[in-house]
C-alpha cells in the first residue's frame with residue numbers, strides 16, 4: 001500500500017470504531033459504575049465485554065447489548081445497568097453488580113470474588 005492508502009485505511013478504521021460506539025459505551029460504563037482507572041475492570045478494557053481480543057461479545061457484553069436494545073437506548077443508562085447488574089451473565093454464581101463492586105470480570109466465569 002502507498003502511504004496515502006495506509007492513511008486512508010487508518011482513517012476508515014478510526015471511523016468504524018467511533019461509529020460502533022464502543023469507546024463511548026466504555027466511557028459510560030466507567031462513569032455509571034464509578035470504575036477506578038487502576039481497577040481490574042478498567043484494565044480489562046475491551047475484554048470486559050468482548051471475548052479476549054475479538055469483536056465477539058462475551059456473555060456480559062451480550063446481556064448489556066440486549067438490555068440496551070430492548071430499552072431502545074444507544075446509551076448505557078443507570079437503569080439499564082441496574083437490570084444487567086441483577087443478572088449473572090457468566091454463570092459463576094455471582095451477580096454482575098456484585099462482581100463489578102468486587103472488581104472482578106462479569107463476563108469471565110474464571111474471574112469472581114474470593115469466597116468468604
Ligand SMILES: [Ca+2]
Nearest residue numbers: 088090092094
Ligand atoms: Ca458472574
